[in-house]
Amino acid sequence: MQHDQATARRWPASVRAVASLAIVIYLAAVIAPPLAGPPPASLLAERIMQPLRPLVGALYLGHGYRFFAPNPGPGHSIRWTATMPDGSTRSGSIP
Incomplete structure (x- = not known):
């Protein structure tokens, strides 16, 4: 009986x-961007990356791992302004 239930719940091929x-x-889209950039990148990495560019861009996976490099790129921060119920404003940035 156990075998029949497991077979019945299996996804079709x-x-x-x-x-x-x-x-x-998806795994290729996660692995390819760090391999394909920054230059100089191998020709194989560029060829793997080329058809994946739309997916990588849509999922914002193309940032690479420059944060961990010896010369990291510019940081990203969020600036915010909040209007309080009394009309005053507060602002700040993260980080």
């Missing part, structure tokens, strides 16, 4: 194939 393909594409 086509759904498993699509899910596996999606996982492989």
Whole structure:
């Protein structure tokens, strides 16, 4: 009985194939940007990255790992302004 229930709950082969393909594409999109930049990058890394650029851009995965490099790039900060109920304003930045 246990074997029949496990078989009944399995995804069809086509759904498993699509899910596996999606996982492989996502992992490639995570791994490719650090390999393809900053220059000089290998030709293989550039060729792998080229078809993934739209996905990498949409998921904002193209930032690379320059933060951990010996010469990190500019930092990112958020500036905010809040209007309080009494009309006064407060502002700050993170970090």
